[in-house]
Amino acid sequence: xxxxxxxxxxxxxxxxxxxxxxxxxxxxxxxxxxxxxxxxxxxxxxxxxxxxxxxxxxxxxxxxxxxxxxxxxxxxxxxxxxxxxxxxxxxxxxxxxxxxxxxxxxxxxxxxxxxxxxxxxxxxxxxxxxxxxxxxxxxxxxxxxxxxxxxxxxxxxxxxxxxxxxxxxxxxxxxxxxxxxxxxxxxxxxxxxxxxxxxxxxxxxxxxxxxxxxxxxxxxxxxxxxxxxxxxxxxxxxxxxxxxxxxxxxxxxxxxxxxxxxxxxxxxxxxxxxxxxxxxxxxxxxxxxxxxxxxxxxxxxxxxxxxxxxxxxxxxxxxxxxxxxxxxxxxxxxxxxxxxxxxxxxxxxxxxxxxxxxxxxxxxxxxxxxxxxxxxxxxxxxxxxxxxxxxxxxxxxxxxx
Amino acid sequence: xxxxxxxxxxxxxxxxxxxxxxxxxxxxxxxxxxxxxxxxxxxxxxxxxxxxxxxxxxxxxxxxxxxxxxxxxxxxxxxxxxxxxxxxxxxxxxxxxxxxxxxxxxxxxxxxxxxxxxxxxxxxxxxxxxxxxxxxxxxxxxxxxxxxxxxxxxxxxxxxxxxxxxxxxxxxxxxxxxxxxxxxxxxxxxxxxxxxxxxxxxxxxxxxxxxxxxxxxxxxxxxxxxxxxxxxxxxxxxxxxxxxxxxxxxxxxxxxxxxxxxxxxxxxxxxxxxxxxxxxxxxxxxxxxxxxxxxxxxxxxxxxxxxxxxxxxxxxxxxxxxxxxxxxxxxxxxxxxxxxxxxxxxxxxxxxxxxxxxxxxxxxxxxxxxxxxxxxxxxxxxxxxxxxxxxxxxxxxxxxx
Numbered sequence: 001x002x003x004x005x006x007x008x009x010x011x012x013x014x015x016x017x018x019x020x021x022x023x024x025x026x027x028x029x030x031x032x033x034x035x036x037x038x039x040x041x042x043x044x045x046x047x048x049x050x051x052x053x054x055x056x057x058x059x060x061x062x063x064x065x066x067x068x069x070x071x072x073x074x075x076x077x078x079x080x081x082x083x084x085x086x087x088x089x090x091x092x093x094x095x096x097x098x099x100x101x102x103x104x105x106x107x108x109x110x111x112x113x114x115x116x117x118x119x120x121x122x123x124x125x126x127x128x129x130x131x132x133x134x135x136x137x138x139x140x141x142x143x144x145x146x147x148x149x150x151x152x153x154x155x156x157x158x159x160x161x162x163x164x165x166x167x168x169x170x171x172x173x174x175x176x177x178x179x180x181x182x183x184x185x186x187x188x189x190x191x192x193x194x195x196x197x198x199x200x201x202x203x204x205x206x207x208x209x210x211x212x213x214x215x216x217x218x219x220x221x222x223x224x225x226x227x228x229x230x231x232x233x234x235x236x237x238x239x240x241x242x243x244x245x246x247x248x249x250x251x252x253x254x255x256x257x258x259x260x261x262x263x264x265x266x267x268x269x270x271x272x273x274x275x276x277x278x279x280x281x282x283x284x285x286x287x288x289x290x291x292x293x294x295x296x297x298x299x300x301x302x303x304x305x306x307x308x309x310x311x312x313x314x315x316x317x318x319x320x321x322x323x324x325x326x327x328x329x330x331x332x333x334x335x336x337x338x339x340x341x342x343x344x345x346x347x348x349x350x351x352x353x354x355x356x357x358x359x360x361x362x363x364x365x366x367x368x369x370x371x372x373x374x375x376x377x378x379x380x381x382x383x384x385x386x387x388x389x390x391x392x393x394x395x396x397x398x399x400x401x
Numbered sequence: 402x403x404x405x406x407x408x409x410x411x412x413x414x415x416x417x418x419x420x421x422x423x424x425x426x427x428x429x430x431x432x433x434x435x436x437x438x439x440x441x442x443x444x445x446x447x448x449x450x451x452x453x454x455x456x457x458x459x460x461x462x463x464x465x466x467x468x469x470x471x472x473x474x475x476x477x478x479x480x481x482x483x484x485x486x487x488x489x490x491x492x493x494x495x496x497x498x499x500x501x502x503x504x505x506x507x508x509x510x511x512x513x514x515x516x517x518x519x520x521x522x523x524x525x526x527x528x529x530x531x532x533x534x535x536x537x538x539x540x541x542x543x544x545x546x547x548x549x550x551x552x553x554x555x556x557x558x559x560x561x562x563x564x565x566x567x568x569x570x571x572x573x574x575x576x577x578x579x580x581x582x583x584x585x586x587x588x589x590x591x592x593x594x595x596x597x598x599x600x601x602x603x604x605x606x607x608x609x610x611x612x613x614x615x616x617x618x619x620x621x622x623x624x625x626x627x628x629x630x631x632x633x634x635x636x637x638x639x640x641x642x643x644x645x646x647x648x649x650x651x652x653x654x655x656x657x658x659x660x661x662x663x664x665x666x667x668x669x670x671x672x673x674x675x676x677x678x679x680x681x682x683x684x685x686x687x688x689x690x691x692x693x694x695x696x697x698x699x700x701x702x703x704x705x706x707x708x709x710x711x712x713x714x715x716x717x718x719x720x721x722x723x724x725x726x727x728x729x730x731x732x733x734x735x736x737x738x739x740x741x742x743x744x745x746x747x748x749x750x751x752x753x754x755x756x757x758x759x760x761x762x763x764x765x766x767x768x769x770x771x772x773x774x775x776x777x778x779x780x781x782x783x784x785x786x787x788x789x790x791x792x793x794x795x796x797x798x799x800x801x802x
Contacts, residue, residue: 001634044630045616048526048729069716069758073628090716094733099524122531123500125449129533130524130549148531191610195603202596202633209592209635215446216613227474229445232603233402234610315470315491326727328449332495357470 002041003252004161006079013039015154017057025119025147027108028055029135030062031127033325035151037253040064040080044073047126047325049093050100056113063111065104067093101131105138114139119147125327152333156320158347163370165254166322166349170368170379172210172249173258176201177380180217180247181387184262186239190219190232197247204249211250214329215257218246225261225362228355240265244364246353248329254322255329256379257351259366262387274363275386278354281305282365282384285317285336285352290375295340302354303338311356318352321368344371349379403442404653405562407480414440416555418458426520426548428509429456430536431463432528434726436552438654441465441481445474448527448726450494451501457514464512466505468494502532506539515540520548526728553734557721559748564771566655567723567750571769571780573611573650574659577602578781581618581648582788585663587640591620591633598648605650612651615730616658619647626662626763629756641666645765647754649730655723656730657780658752660767663788675764676787679755682706683766683785686718686737686753691776696741703755704739712757719753722769745772750780 002009016039020028030053036042040053040062051066061084064074068087075085088103108114120135121127136144158166180197197217204210219232221243228244237243246259263271284305289298299317306313316337319330329351334342336350353366365384369376403410417440421429431454437443441454441463452467462485465475469488476486489504509515521536522528537545559567581598598618605611620633622644629645638644647660664672685706690699700718707714717738720731730752735743737751754767766785770777 043632044628045619045632045728046630048616048731070628070630072758072760073625073631076625076628077631090738093717094720094731094736120530122534123529125526125529127530128524128526129521129528129530130547132530132533133523146531189610192604195600195611198599198603199596202599203593209590209633210596212617212632215449218446224473224477227445227471227477229447229471230474230478231444231446231613232610316494319495327446330449330495335495337491357473359473 001077002079003165004041008159008161009039009041009079012154013055013062016055016151019150019154020055020057020119023119023147023150024117025145025150026057026116027113028119028147028150030055030151031121032124032151033126034253034323038151038155038323040078042074043077043253044070046070046073050131052104054108056116063107065107099130099134101134102138105135108139115141117143117145119145119150122146122148124148149333152331155322155331156333156348157345158322158349162254162322163347165252166256166379168208168251169249169254169256171208172201172204172251173247173256173380174249174382175205176247176249177245177258177260177382180245181260181262181389184237184243184264184389185391186237186264188237190221190235190237194219194232197245201247201249208251211253213248213250213255214324214326215248218244220244220362223360226357226360228357228362228364237264242267242271242361244362246364246366253324255324256368257321257329257366258368258380258382259353259355259364260382260387261363261365262389264389267386267388271361271363272386274356275365277306277309277311278356278363278365279384282352282354282367286367286369286376286378289344289371291344291346291371291373293344295334295336295342295344296338298344299336299338299340313354313356315355317354318350320348321351322349346371346373402478403480404566405442409560409562410440410442410480413555414456414463417456417552420551420555421456421458421520424520424548424551425518426546426551427458427517428514429520429548429551431456431552432522433525433552434527435654435724439552439556439724441479443475444478444654445471447471447474451532453505455509457517464508466508500531500535502535503539506536509540516542518544518546520546520551523547523549525549550734553732556723556732557734557749558746559723559750563655563723564748566653567657567780569609569652570650570655570657572609573602573605573652574648574657574781575650575783576606577648577650578646578659578661578783581646582661582663582790585638585644585665585790586792587638587665589638591622591636591638595620595633598646602648602650609652612654614649614651614656615725615727616649619645621645621763624761627758627761629758629763629765638665643668643672643762645763647765647767654725656725657769658722658730658767659769659781659783660754660756660765661783661788662764662766663790665790668787668789672762672764673787675757676766678707678710678712679757679764679766680785683753683755683768687768687770687777687779690745690770690772692745692747692772692774694745696735696737696743696745697739699745700737700739700741714755714757716756718755719751721749722752723750747772747774
């Protein structure tokens with residue numbers, strides 16, 4: 001079931017160990033499910049209970065510690081030997097007496113790691129404040145240190161195989177967007193469009209099956225286009241409305257996000273104008289971005305293009321994207337924004353999302369890109385413009401029985 | 402857009418304040434998105450950045466603190482006045498210099514709350530270890546205390562309107578399960594069945610639209626039925642295989658989970674026998690469970706039924722369920738398991754999931770129930786048995802265009 005050669009996992013591990021040495025981390029406890037997957041292959045919806053991957057400088061294989069019920073999934077989805085997979089009993093799950101970190105601490109002590117300098121992912125969703133305090137209490141001889149984003153930083157530059165999965169994810173994004181946009185018509189409900197997006201995102205194509213994306217399709221409509229993170233409702237689309245669709249294709253947990261704005265019927269002059277500003281700015285970045293530049297310098301291309309139209313965007317233009325699990329497909333490392341000094345390198349991948357949000361309207365037209373040797377290329381091939389759903393322009397699509 | 406009367410939110414808040422007083426908490430910082438929704442109505446996919454609801458004993462309305470980009474969503478989805486909605490700048494998002502909790506601490510100080518006894522949700526996904534340490538540093542006069550599950554405990558007993566939404570969610574679970582099971586046939590891919598489940602789960606019925614569930618459909622197949630939290634792949638179903646489908650209908654963020662096991666073709670004697678054991682045990686619980694009993698006593702009904710077949714289930718039988726966001730639809734409070742002393746009361750709701758998992762096969766047949774005045778009732782009405790997909794028993798369903 002492994003999506004990569006074992007050698008690729010081992011090479012990633014090598015780079016993580018180098019970062020550990022640089023940061024003075026002897027043992028790394030990895031609780032971010034994307035980081036766990038990146039190093040071990042582990043893939044299951046089990047991150048709602050405490051679990052981790054333990055990487056230490058001296059052992060050849062990481063140790064998976066999770067719920068006993070999920071240890072079978074660890075055996076089938078990872079490359080490690082069964083001896084490196086350790087399940088804790090169900091009595092540790094959502095208990096007010098026992099905590100999985102007590103169990104994990106016991107394992108660390110048993111392996112002779114209880115007195116090491118131990119890195120933890122301090123700002124990751126799946127490493128709670130209580131998890132920290134249990135480790136601190138149970139490992140009095142350890143030195144807990146912040147290793148947040150240590151693995152995420154290793155993930156910044158993608159391998160060729162990772163890029164291949166992102167290319168497949170792009171095909172999924174295209175089919176989901178095409179079918180989703182096509183079902184945004186007056187009289188249909190928002191949930192009907194979301195259902196159509198989901199169907200095509202997951203069924204994919206004959207050759208590419210879709211995984212669940214780390215963020216659900218976002219579908220702000222009408223005045224709510226000013227609120228980018230709203231999902232669908234049971235409302236019926238109205239003639240003349242604007243709808244934003246933000247989604248991602250996901251293949252082997254690798255994401256390619258894509259956002260477009262659709263008007264039902266002819267767009268207002270305001271909306272058409274805003275779209276041309278967004279596309280013009282986005283094109284400036286796509287034309288000018290290249291390796292060697294910093295993320296901040298890339299953002300300046302966008303800001304300069306916007307400035308002459310008198311528009312200032314408060315939020316960042318983009319962020320590093322790739323392998324992920326809910327709740328976010330962003331990697332939390334490099335952002336395309338003012339002041340970010342990350343130097344762009346080939347095979348870095350970003351979602352550039354020039355969202356322009358005002359008090360009661362908004363607009364998104366995005367592209368996911370790969371930095372190449374000389375510039376960049378977009379993953380998806382989809383009209384980079386305001387989409388206009390004229391009633392006559394689309395055939396009625398089939399209904400599912 | 403509010404799914405409940407303002408009075409219901411205020412009554413919930415009153416019960417939370419009572420719990421705060423009991424636990425000696427003057428100010429409560431709520432980071433669990435389900436708890437935020439429960440008290441304010443807030444509903445957006447923004448929990449991948451730090452955000453919170455601040456409840457203090459003296460103020461009439463809670464304060465929402467989140468990303469500036471999401472403050473519009475807070476204005477349209479909550480009942481609070483705009484003055485109680487405070488957005489932090491985008492420079493605080495995934496930054497290595499600024500942290501949203503620095504901003505939140507400033508707001509707390511400004512409101513005169515910086516020297517209070519402040520409760521935080523210590524073991525919730527969206528309250529990280531780093532969030533805790535930033536608050537501790539920025540609020541040296543505060544007394545931070547663990548208030549994990551304080552609001553979750555208030556959520557245990559559902560209101561009549563909450564039960565109404567769960568009844569609608571049950572209709573969604575039924576249509577998703579019917580269509581999902583129908584598409585599990587030899588030659589189809591796992592992703593095709595998952596896509597069909599998603600379509601019907603979200604498009605719902607003419608009158609009920611579906612929300613995204615807090616857990617994606619789980620679809621372990623063949624030998625992997627022993628690994629309950631695996632999702633679908635691009636594999637093709639084979640004649641003779643067993644497939645587990647676990648999904649939930651979700652309405653206004655209220656969940657009704659449902660799990661069934663399907664065989665493609667006639668089942669093995671082992672599988673048929675296992676199913677009858679599971680159903681017999683589940684029926685014993687459905688017949689015997691009633692208010693006044695503890696959760697532990699309810700589980701004993703199941704354990705006793707299983708014991709005579711020589712089977713021991715390591716994991717809990719069930720857990721409290723209702724309002725939620727990814728990554729879990731469980732409420733992390735009462736579990737139907739040995740030793741849980743929570744006393745059952747009318748309008749508590751549980752997912753009873755007698756999953757039986759062995760080394761290379763497994764079985765799930767579940768029901769979500771409401772505790773009534775005298776016993777319990779199931780939300781869904783779906784054959785409580787091993788489902789058998791004989792090639793002739795199903796008409797070919799339509800394809801989506």
